[in-house]
Amino acid sequence: MSTVQSTRSELSAEVGERQVVTLTEHVVEIISDSGEGAQRCGQSFGAIAARTGNGVWTVEIIPAEIQPPARSVAGASGNRVRLGSGPITNGGDEADLVVAFNEQVLLGRVHARELKPGCTILLEDMWREHRDPRIAASYAETYDLLVAAGYRIIEVPMERECRTLVSDARRGKNMYALGMLCAIYQFDLGLAREQVALTFRKKTQALIDTNVTLLTAGYEWALANLDLAFHVPAAPTDQRQVVTNGNTALALGVVASGMEICSMYPITPATSASHYLSEIFPKVGGVVHQAEDEIAAATFAIGASYAGKCAVTITSGPGYSLKQEAIGLAVMAEIPLVVVNVQRGGPSTGQPTKVEQGDLLTSIFGSHGDAPKVVIAASSIEDCFYSIITARRIAETFNTVVVVLSDASLATAQQPYPRPEFDPAWLAPPVDQSHVPDGLQPYAWDETTGLSRRFTPGQPGGMYTLTGLAHDTSGSVAYDPDANEQGLHARSLKLAALQKTLRPPRVHGDESGDLLVIGWGGTRGAIEEAVDRLRAEGREVSSLHLRFLNPLPPGLKEIMAGFDQVMTVEANWSDRLDDPIIDETNRRYSALAMLLRSRYLVDVDTWSEVGGQPIKPGRVQRAILRKLDGR
Amino acid sequence: MIDLTHRSAAECLLRLHDERLEIEGFQKGVPRWCAGCGDNAVLTAAQRLLRDEGLRPEKTVFVSGIGCSSRFPHYMNTYGFHGIHGRALPVAEGIRLARPDLNVFVNTGDGDSFSIGAAHWIHAIRYNMRMVVMVHDNQIYGLTKKQASPTSPRGTRSNTTPRGSYLEGLNPLTVTLGVQNVSFVAQAADWIPEMLYEILQAAFHHDGLAFIRIVQRCPEWMPDNFDPWLHDPSRVQLLHHPSSLSISSSLASLFPNHLEHDPSDIHRAREIASSSDPLPVGILYHDPTVPRYDEIIRSEATHSSASVRRLLDAEFDKVAVTGGELDD
Ligand SMILES: Cc1ncc(C[n+]2csc(CCOP(=O)(O)OP(=O)(O)O)c2C)c(N)n1
Ligand code: SF4
Ligand SMILES: [Mg+2]
Numbered sequence: 001m002s003t004v005q006s007t008r009s010e011l012s013a014e015v016g017e018r019q020v021v022t023l024t025e026h027v028v029e030i031i032s033d034s035g036e037g038a039q040r041c042g043q044s045f046g047a048i049a050a051r052t053g054n055g056v057w058t059v060e061i062i063p064a065e066i067q068p069p070a071r072s073v074a075g076a077s078g079n080r081v082r083l084g085s086g087p088i089t090n091g092g093d094e095a096d097l098v099v100a101f102n103e104q105v106l107l108g109r110v111h112a113r114e115l116k117p118g119c120t121i122l123l124e125d126m127w128r129e130h131r132d133p134r135i136a137a138s139y140a141e142t143y144d145l146l147v148a149a150g151y152r153i154i155e156v157p158m159e160r161e162c163r164t165l166v167s168d169a170r171r172g173k174n175m176y177a178l179g180m181l182c183a184i185y186q187f188d189l190g191l192a193r194e195q196v197a198l199t200f201r202k203k204t205q206a207l208i209d210t211n212v213t214l215l216t217a218g219y220e221w222a223l224a225n226l227d228l229a230f231h232v233p234a235a236p237t238d239q240r241q242v243v244t245n246g247n248t249a250l251a252l253g254v255v256a257s258g259m260e261i262c263s264m265y266p267i268t269p270a271t272s273a274s275h276y277l278s279e280i281f282p283k284v285g286g287v288v289h290q291a292e293d294e295i296a297a298a299t300f301a302i303g304a305s306y307a308g309k310c311a312v313t314i315t316s317g318p319g320y321s322l323k324q325e326a327i328g329l330a331v332m333a334e335i336p337l338v339v340v341n342v343q344r345g346g347p348s349t350g351q352p353t354k355v356e357q358g359d360l361l362t363s364i365f366g367s368h369g370d371a372p373k374v375v376i377a378a379s380s381i382e383d384c385f386y387s388i389i390t391a392r393r394i395a396e397t398f399n400t401v402v403v404v405l406s407d408a409s410l411a412t413a414q415q416p417y418p419r420p421e422f423d424p425a426w427l428a429p430p431v432d433q434s435h436v437p438d439g440l441q442p443y444a445w446d447e448t449t450g451l452s453r454r455f456t457p458g459q460p461g462g463m464y465t466l467t468g469l470a471h472d473t474s475g476s477v478a479y480d481p482d483a484n485e486q487g488l489h490a491r492s493l494k495l496a497a498l499q500k501t502l503r504p505p506r507v508h509g510d511e512s513g514d515l516l517v518i519g520w521g522g523t524r525g526a527i528e529e530a531v532d533r534l535r536a537e538g539r540e541v542s543s544l545h546l547r548f549l550n551p552l553p554p555g556l557k558e559i560m561a562g563f564d565q566v567m568t569v570e571a572n573w574s575d576r577l578d579d580p581i582i583d584e585t586n587r588r589y590s591a592l593a594m595l596l597r598s599r600y601l602v603d604v605d606t607w608s609e610v611g612g613q614p615i616k617p618g619r620v621q622r623a624i625l626r627k628l629d630g631r
Numbered sequence: 632m633i634d635l636t637h638r639s640a641a642e643c644l645l646r647l648h649d650e651r652l653e654i655e656g657f658q659k660g661v662p663r664w665c666a667g668c669g670d671n672a673v674l675t676a677a678q679r680l681l682r683d684e685g686l687r688p689e690k691t692v693f694v695s696g697i698g699c700s701s702r703f704p705h706y707m708n709t710y711g712f713h714g715i716h717g718r719a720l721p722v723a724e725g726i727r728l729a730r731p732d733l734n735v736f737v738n739t740g741d742g743d744s745f746s747i748g749a750a751h752w753i754h755a756i757r758y759n760m761r762m763v764v765m766v767h768d769n770q771i772y773g774l775t776k777k778q779a780s781p782t783s784p785r786g787t788r789s790n791t792t793p794r795g796s797y798l799e800g801l802n803p804l805t806v807t808l809g810v811q812n813v814s815f816v817a818q819a820a821d822w823i824p825e826m827l828y829e830i831l832q833a834a835f836h837h838d839g840l841a842f843i844r845i846v847q848r849c850p851e852w853m854p855d856n857f858d859p860w861l862h863d864p865s866r867v868q869l870l871h872h873p874s875s876l877s878i879s880s881s882l883a884s885l886f887p888n889h890l891e892h893d894p895s896d897i898h899r900a901r902e903i904a905s906s907s908d909p910l911p912v913g914i915l916y917h918d919p920t921v922p923r924y925d926e927i928i929r930s931e932a933t934h935s936s937a938s939v940r941r942l943l944d945a946e947f948d949k950v951a952v953t954g955g956e957l958d959d
Contacts, residue, residue, distance in 0.1 A: 050952045241952040248950075255942055260934050261729060280946060282930035284938045287728060289928065292754040296721040299714065303694070303725020306712060307733065311725065329715050416952050422943050424936040431730075457710040457726070457733055460689045465659075465704045465711030477705070 018229040020186065025055075025084035026232055027092045027116075028185075030177060031109060032101035033070045034063055034077035037174030040199065041099075042079020043414065044178055048187050048195050049081065050243050050416045053234030055088035056081065057525070059614060060412040061109075062353050071135070076105035080114075083185075085233050089380065089525025091413065093618040095119055097184075097228075099177050101158075102127060103142040110146065112613075118150045120228065122180065124173075125155035154226065156180070161221055165213055175211045179218025186231045189219055240419040246384040246410030246522075247273035250340060253388030254312055255284060256420065258427030259338070261311040263289040263300040268352040269411045270316040270342035294319035298326035298339070305335050306466065308431035308456040310396050312338040312388070317346045317359055320366075327401050328367035329468045331491065334443070334454065336395035336402075338388065343407040343521075345612055354612030355409040357521050357571040360591035363403045364550045370488055372495045373401040375550040379524035382417035383547070384410060389426045396428060398494045399454050405549075407571070409522040409614040436462035442475045445486070450493030495551045502548055504555025509535055509542030512562035515628055517543040518604070519569045520592055523615050527569050530620035534628075541624055546592070557600045567605040567627055568593040569620055574608040651685045654678050659708040669821030669847035670700050670767055676828045677707065677736065677765075680835060691734040694723040696748060698740035699774045700767035700847070717748030720755040720764070727760045727925050734835075735762040742772045745781040745803055756810040758924040759839045763831065766803065766842070769849035770856060777852040789852075803844050804904035804915065808897065814921035815841040816900065817914045821848055822861060823886070826869065826912050829876050833914060839923050846910065860910050864888075870903070870913025 028045065032038035039060060046058040059080040068075035082092040094116035100106035101124045109115055127139035147153055162169035162176050175196060182192045193212050200208045222228075244252070250273045254262055262281065264274045278288040291297035294315055301311035315323065320341045330337040345351025346358045363375045374394055378384040384406055391402040433456070442455045442464045452473075455462035464475040472483040507516075508528050519527045524545045531543045544559060546552065560566050574590040575582045589597065593606035607623040609615055625631075657678040664670045681691060691709040695701035697716035704711025714722050719739045727735050744752045744766050755764070771789065772778040779789040779796040782803060786795040807816050815837045819827040827845065834841030848857055860866045864885060870892045871878045878889060888909055892899060894917040903911045932938060 047952075242947050242950045243952055244950050252943065252946060255939060255946075258934075258939065261725070263725070280942060283932050283942045285930050285932045285934035287928050287930070289724075289728065291721065292750050295718060296724075296751055296754070299718040299721040300725040300728075302714075303712075303722035303727075304729040305725070306722070307692075307726040307729040309729040311729075325715055326718065419947050419951065420943070422940045424940075427936055427939065455710075457692050457730065458689055460687075463688050463708055463710050465693075465707075465713055467705075467713040468715055469713070 018227060020229040020231050022231045022233065024086075024232065025082065025088065025092070026097065026185075026230060027080060027082045027095045028181065029061070029078060029080045029095045029098045029109065029114070030174075030181070031061060031076045031078035031098065031105045032174070033075055033105060034066075034068060036077075036101050036170055038078030038101065038177075041174035041178045042081050044195050044199050045181050046079070046081045046083075046414055047243060048182060048192050049083040049185070050241070051191060051195065052187055053236045054232055055084040055086050056243070056414070056416060057088040057091055058082075058414040059091040059409075062412070064353060071102050071104040073104050073108040073111065076108040078105075083232050085235055088415070090529060090617060091614050093616045098122065099181065100124065101173065103139050106146070107142055115151070118152065121146070121151055121153045122156050123153050124158050126157070126159040128155070154228075158218075161217060162214060165217055166210060172211065172214045175214040176218035179215040179220075180222040180226070182215070183219045183222035184226065184228045184230060186229065189216065192219070241416040242419045243414050243416045244381060245412050245414045246378065246381050246406055247342065247412070248276050249381050249384035250314070250342075250388060250406060251277040251280070253385040255280065255286065256385065256422060256426050257389045257392035259312050259392055260284075260286045260309050261289065261301065261304045262286070262314060263291050263297040263304075263311060264314045265291055265294045265297045265319055267294075267316045267319045269344055269408045270314050270319075270340065272411070273314050273340070273342065294322040295326060298323040298337075299329075302326060302330050302335050302337055305330070305337050306457070308458070310336045310338065310392055310428055312340060312392070314340040314342070316342050316344045317350060318348070320359060320362070324367045327373065328369065328371045330401045331367065331371040331373055332468050333466045334399040334452070334491070335466075336399055336454075338391045338395050338402050338404065340388070340404045340406065342411050343405060345610070351612050353408060355407055355522070355571055355614050356610055356612065357405075357407055357523070357591070358573070358610075359405065360520070360549060360572070361594065363405060364595070370492070372492050373403060373550065374398070374495070374498060375403045375405065376548055377405040377521040377546070378410060379521055379545050379547060380417070381410060381413065381415045385420060387547075392428065394498065398451065398498055400491070400494060405521055407522045413614070431458070432456050433458045435460045441473045442466075443471065443473045443487070443490070445473060445490035448493070449497035450490035451497065452490070499551035499554060502551070502553040504559065505544055505546060505553055507542050507544055507559060510540065511542070511559070513540035513542050514564050515541045515624065516560060516563035516566045517541065517569055517620075517624060518546065518566065518592060518596065519543065520546045520549055523569060523571060526615045526617045526620050529617035530624060533617065533621055534624055539624075539628060541628065549592070549595070552595070552599065556596070557602070560596075560600065560602050560604075565605065565627065566596070566602055567607060567624075568596065569615070569623065570606065570608045571610060571615055572608055573610055574606045652682060652688070654682045657681045657688060657708050659706055662706045663702065664699060665851045667848065667850040668699070669769065669845070669849065670703065672821040672824050672827060673738070673765060673767060673845055673847070674703060674706055676824060676831050679828055680831050681709070683832070684835060686734055690732065691736070692726055693736045693738060694719050694726065695738045696740070696743035697774070698743050698772070699849075700738055700740040700769075701743060703738035717743050717746070718751065719743065720748060720751040723762050724755065724758060724760050724925075727762055728929070731925070737762055737764040739764070739766055740773070741766060741768040741770060741780045741782045741803075745801055749781075753806075753810055755840060756807055756842060757812045759812045759814050759921050760925040761839055761923055763834045763841045764843065765831075766844050767847045768803065768844050769847040769853060770800065771849055771852050773849050773852060787853075802905065802907070805901060807842050808901050808904055808916060812921050813842070813916065814839040814918050815914070816904070816916040817841070817843045818846065818910070818912055819843055820846040820860070820867065820910065820912050822857075823867070823882070823912060825879065825882050826876070830914060833876065833917075837917065838919055839921055859908070866909050868906075868909035868911045870911055870915065875914045875917065
């Protein structure tokens with residue numbers, strides 16, 4: 001590594017000649033056709049930034065199709081990397097700098113309004129001289145258009161430069177681009193080389209060497225040819241950190257929770273959690289069962305839980321709908337079960353890869369009859385990890401279903417967070433095989449808490465027949481209405497008992513003011529950033545982010561009372577009052593607003609956006625301003 | 632997975648001294664099936680099996696779906712799981728995977744398994760996880776009061792098909808025998824308890840998923856359904872083979888129609904399975920060598936606090952941010 005580090009100092013003189021612009025944060029995008037490696041470039045860039053000590057949030061840019069046609073507006077594939085001096089909790093607003101491998105994917109991002117007006121674009125120039133005159137014309141036309149629109153486009157001969165080093169530049173251009181970015185952002189070339197070696201650690205040494213060569217070439221070319229030089233100072237931290245995306249954190253959470261069985265059926269955007277789990281789970285004797293459908297996945301998990309090994313089933317919207325009857329069974333028969341729903345756009349097949357928080361109410365009220373279950377929502381990548389540990393524990397303590405909500409904005413986003421230190425208390429106790437005390441009944445519901453002790457097959461003296469039919473304390477089918485009501489009562493009490501153990505959530509900002517913004521799930525970073533920006537301008541706004549959605553934590557009413565107005569910010573549908581036929585008598589509010597209004601009789605307003613993209617802090621900021629200024 | 636089979640030597644020793652339970656030890660409550668319902672015969676056979684095999688009630692689970700037949704676990708003094716319609720098999724699979732030490736039985740109806748649970752039926756055969764599956768096939772939906780089921784013979788008058796059911800009945804045996812990894816297929820009739828018992832016993836000893844279709848009378852809704860076979864015992868064909876079941880002389884005198892069939896011959900098994908008249912009764916197919924999914928997917932590694940810590944450490948190392956300094 002020492003030779004690598006010396007390269008840095010040799011080049012540092014040249015760096016010194018450029019004007020380095022110091023920034024507190026920047027949003028960078030790398031986009032290409034799918035298969036050209038922009039995602040890997042972006043992820044590596046994010047990792048290098050994180051290792052340098054920057055706050056980082058990366059967002060995958062994913063086309064809807066696996067293999068969209070090359071050079072298509074809808075085909076942009078890549079990564080957004082937001083880096084900052086302090087912690088970064090979301091993908092930010094529009095991009096400041098873009099590296100694009102062709103002008104069509106670039107147009108896609110322009111149309112999606114993801115680029116800051118006038119931002120800098122490093123554009124592959126091979127298309128200008130393309131032998132297909134239509135392609136050359138399209139390139140020139142787009143170039144002129146964007147320049148006229150005020151973007152600063154720098155044409156870069158990435159293809160030509162890479163060709164001098166490798167025969168197929170399609171493979172490798174991404175590392176060349178990574179080298180350019182590292183030079184632009186003053187990252188250490190030695191560190192970058194190390195990261196490339198790590199990225200390709202499963203490949204041959206020859207391939208690693210080629211990629212390091214490309215990286216270095218891109219780095220040197222940028223130093224020699226670009227007058228772009230940014231520096232986002234990194235705050236060094238002693239804290240040991242890890243970088244993962246939300247789905248990886250979920251899978252690690254499953255391992256850390258002590259669960260041994262995950263049954264699932266593939267569905268975007270949840271699947272990658274199970275992919276990763278399939279890779280690592282056998283190392284601790286765990287099993288990922290790919291069931292024949294989601295109903296089987298849920299009932300398989302229920303079988304395992306009933307037999308003493310609390311299991312998890314991981315899914316997304318459509319699969320979550322299919323699991324409803326099984327969830328009701330677990331609630332009714334009081335079987336612990338963890339259900340993870342990585343939400344996507346709905347209803348129906350909806351928008352598989354897009355961001356939406358549309359499943360809150362179905363998570364709380366889903367399944368027929370009164371089926372009280374616990375619902376928690378992860379609000380950060382780190383939270384994805386800990387939520388599963390919490391969920392397993394609650395499921396087994398309260399013998400019920402715990403739904404963990406994540407969403408597409410957390411699933412594939414990456415962020416550094418403090419490295420979790422394993423605590424053996426996270427694991428489940430061994431399967432209880434002790435003799436059941438004489439006379440104890442399987443549903444001996446405690447009068448205050450509704451809790452009862454679960455009997456597990458293998459326990460002598462505990463034989464009973466579990467049923468999804470209404471049952472009495474002995475587990476026998478209850479034909480009389482009183483016994484049925486007793487069961488409903490006990491299952492309901494359990495939620496209240498859990499609520500008594502929760503602490504009131506902490507307000508972000510002052511505990512009183514003009515407006516309280518309440519959110520849940522993956523919007524936390526954007527909401528808190530918007531609030532911070534407005535507070536810096538002197539606005540009296542605070543926010544509250546809920547992790548427990550069912551039961552809601554104590555203290556909410558008191559917190560809300562400290563503010564003149566309350567509004568939720570959510571990524572699910574709410575009717576707009578400027579629609580001519582929408583008024584207070586028919587307006588459908590966003591999910592959390594609906595819950596808060598009905599529970600606390602507080603006039604909670606809502607602002608929501610269902611654009612399929614992570615909600616941007618700037619958009620929240622504007623929504624808050626409109627609310628504060630009564631517009 | 633923690634292996635619960637060998638939890639403690641003391642526990643095993645204790646078991647040696649345990650008294651074997653009498654049949655009453657496996658009985659619970661009074662079955663609420665109609666008089667003459669074929670489910671009663673299945674219950675008796677299962678209780679005899681548990682007694683004869685000396686099974687511990689707490690180590691035994693009967694799993695069912697919803698239907699008349701799925702009430703079965705309520706009448707067994709073992710652990711029971713009376714779940715939701717059609718899903719007995721995946722529940723049983725989850726139990727089997729979590730607990731290799733338990734004896735797992737499934738009782739399900741023709742609607743439960745061949746209609747709403749059809750996907751699970753096909754896949755359960757393919758998984759071949761160790762369990763005994765008894766399908767009580769009365770060719771009708773009993774509990775919901777007489778609607779046609781997938782196995783109802785064409786022309787069956789039911790409440791949803793008052794002019795007679797439209798389609799030929801599905802043949803569960805040929806379908807099952809067409810599934811990859813099938814390892815044990817048998818057919819029993821509730822009115823031939825001796826064969827029912829022997830089939831159940833062979834199924835219990837099978838190292839995989841044993842599928843038994845039990846032709847079951849429902850006097851309530853299908854009173855004449857099996858009359859041709861009941862009135863003319865020669866229309867029942869008993870299967871026997873030196874490697875499989877033999878037919879007692881008393882049974883042979885009651886049912887004169889016998890067929891020697893080697894249950895390792897799947898082609899012949901499929902031929903026999905395609906006949907409903909004569910009705911084959913016995914073991915159609917048996918291959919003890921088919922791998923079990925519950926064994927294949929279970930990993931060698933043990934689950935412990937130490938192994939979890941090791942794995943988390945290794946995985947977090949791969950994604951660790953080392954900070955500004957390079958550590959050589
Ligand atoms: C999801 C669902 N759909 C429908 C029902 C109603 N239902 C209960 S049992 C049954 C059919 C039972 O027929 P079968 O499986 O043949 O059992 P049998 O009663 O004949 O033993 C139906 C349709 C249900 N309980 N759940
Ligand atoms: S309705 Fe038919 S299947 Fe159901 S209990 Fe009565 S006889 Fe048996
Ligand atoms: Mg039936």
